[in-house]
Amino acid sequence: MKFIGLVLKSARRSKRRTALTVLSVAMAVFLFSALRAVLQGFDAVSAASSAQRLVTIRSTSMIFPMPTSHGEIIRGTAGVQDVTYANWFGGIYKDPKNFFGQFAVEPESYLRMYPEILLTPEEKKAFLDDRTGCIVGDGLAKKYGWTSGDKIVLQPGIPTYGSQDYPFTIRGIYRTSSSAVDNQSMMFHWKYADERSIVKGQVGWYVTRVADPDRAAQVATTIDQKFANSPYETKTDTEQQFSAQFASMLGNLNLLLGSVALAVVLTTLFVAGNTMAMSVRERTTEIAVMRTLGFPSSTIFMLVVGEGVLVAIVGGVIGGLLARALISAEMLGLAGGFIPAFGVTNANVVVGLGLSLVIGLLAAVIPATMASRLKIVDALRRVA
Amino acid sequence: MGLITNYNLRSMIVRKGTAAMTAMGIAMVVAVFVMTMAIAQGFRGALVASGSNDNAILLRKGSTSETVSAVLKPQLPLIESMPQVARSADNHPLASPELVVIISLPRTSDGQPANVPLRGVGPRAFEVRNTLQFVEGRRFTPGMQEINVGKQAAIRFKGLTLGSDVRFGNAVWKVVGVFTADDASFESEVWGDVDLMMPAFQRDGYQSVTVKLVDPSAFDSFQAAVGNDPRLDLKPDRERDYYEGQSATTGALIRVFAIFVTAILSIGAVFGAVNTMYAAVAYRTREIGTLRALGFSRLRIVTAFLAESVALALVGGVIGCMIALPVHGLSTGAMNMTSFSELAFKFRITPGLLVGGLLFSALMGAVGGLLPALRAARIPVARALREI
């Protein structure tokens, strides 16, 4: 449209002011995208959860163990295709601050259960053959600069694993094919930990694959019934439910991050609205001139809104692209542990653009209305 | 003429309006800062309040928290016999052997299972921790399947009200009392007899022993005594220091989040301040020229505009603090990473935090106003006087 030229030229009026406003919006979109990415990280884990896997823990709470005998009973339950088990090791790598997931697993069945864990056949064989071997996620390996063949030592953090150090050899670096499994953890042989434990034969949780995902809930109930009223009662949930419960334990993230996002938008509205208003105020004479020339109020309105939207969208593009490039769990050093990997996707960038559009519109509306309602006579500058 | 009636359409978005919007931008940033830091403060506060000045907690050497510690039964009498341990009126040592496990209970708010800390305590626990007060019911009787519930736990989790029966550890336990603890973390816990808890959870030892010292200054000799006894592979800590350390991991996480968000947000607000101040300088070029002509130095001009910017920002800071204040005292919960259990705490805005918020706003004003102030001082006088 021929008026776009006017809008563009108008924005160039004060380059400094336009640039600062663009950057403000860019910061807002950057932050907004980051917050959204974290929330989505949790959703992604939930969404990627297998519909066919169940997690069984002690009903009292997940910190209490179950005996290995539970495994056979679960395997014998109708509808169950495969079973594996694991323990949380909670050891210390050099410094308690170096927190990452360490799992003592039944190696063959665990790798079967989680096809999302990708290893080369050589790595897999090397791991299975070495009792003190372990595999680490590529994210974790990157963080500590580990390669296959490195020897690492963990000190036990939980008393039941004794007090001697646990040396390991890294036999493989795994990649993941979905968010259901994170790439910041370490897995080793359950037997290795068990033979050095003070109390033996203890399992942290069982993972079961059901033959028919539609019957997952029933199989879960059946499993729990088998152990009801025994000393080791269980609670079985689908993987998805389990992840959701885990996420909810961290706190009401939706509320917190949502509130912060709201504050971000409000702040930017104040800043952008202010700039628009200043810009319009400087131009009262010009606006009056255009009205005198016959430009209708509606066109004036559109010109001001157009300028606001243009500035905001440029900011949105910058902020969105910056977020995409910079925001990831690794970058912020937050990964490894309870917080799943997250990053800003292209879809996030589009949402960020949409947000900037809304900001531009809202910020420009009042100044645009006032500009279009200007009384020409009063605005024309006169010298008495 | 008639112009006068509606004059100042320059002030259709009035200069006052511009200043107000800038102040509001800064206010929002300060509000976010104060509110998010209040979470960190509240979290820490709940834990630190649990630590008493004259108590010491003994853990196994090298344990990072009580949940991964172990104290053997035979070690208890050795500790109780130490002279630094205070005694009750009837000459019982004020020591509480303790064991903390987690039980899973549904939350009142969303029905999802939460990790609730269950603390087995010795019979003297309420004397060792004498800030606890019962608001309903009474203490549990040692040897009976009775439990006491902290006030926050009773509110936040289902089935913990007075008189309820709670099932865990293959037994049924009755809630016979609800206590408060000055907002300390104990209010999120369920307490029972440690000697009954141990078999219920297939444990055969304690995790920690908390003692009341005869005097806070007795700690050093107590520490030495424990260190010198080869039968005790334990390490004492002042209770307050222990809880301070417990809040560190999660507290640090929250603080990092708060600072990250606030820093980015503040950049946007500062840009707003910069724009406003530049506009103010442009609008008052003639004024500035006059002042310079009258003999005011450049330095004075810079200082004046900087002061104006800081003052405006401080107004925003005050408004921001006022916006944030209502959250003080709001209850919420979060997971304590070191204990893996849910801790209820209240948003805590301290005077220090408010001062911090104000200083922060002043900083934003100073940074935002600097360049425009320098510009103001550099305008050639003659040109300034010619401006309309």
Add this chain to the structure above:
Amino acid sequence: MALIELRDVTKSYRRDANEISVLDGVSITVDEGDFLGLMGPSGSGKSTLLNLLAGIDRPTRGAVRIGGTEVSALSERALAAWRARHIGFIFQLYNLIPVLTAFENVELPLLLTNLSKKQRRDHVMTALGIVGLSDRETHYPRQLSGGQEQRVAIARAIVADPTLLLADEPTGDLDAKSAGEVLTLLQRLNREYRKTIVMVTHDPHAAERATHLLHLEKGTLVEQTRVASAGSA
């Protein structure tokens, strides 16, 4: 033929409880092809009168008819459209838009029409040619002298071929030489191009160029004269 008719026009403002009259029962006729000078001391209402003619203000009482249309009765929207088509306005302080070049400033009124880009270009170059500034089309207002700025403003005023040219103290801010150039231009527009012009002015030199003069004092018409032409039309 009467192009402009003002019948018993009054414009007043309320100030607290009082009603202050700026124009009081003024009746004027202006014929097509006239070059009318509006004179009077400060506060006489001449600028207000111009505003009423331009349709950027409305009379409190009375009617303003231009080219057969009762302008005072049009709606805001219709007034804008009418103004675009019929009026060319020249301000004392030029009021060019600083971020636009001379060409773009002159083009501005044409954006309200349906002309194609090429057609717009032709009109603009013609207008710039008439005011003698074709070689300055890419210059920004800050690169032009006061007199040149005013001539660009005049080009803007004539580019859409309006019925009526209104000028508010067009030479008020110019030095003698530039003022003379601008007035010559206006006179040419009136004589050669048969443009009807109403000009508010203080300047007696400017008054000399007009064909008719109107004196206002305290909101009423005091004198109306025909100016003896210095040369033939």
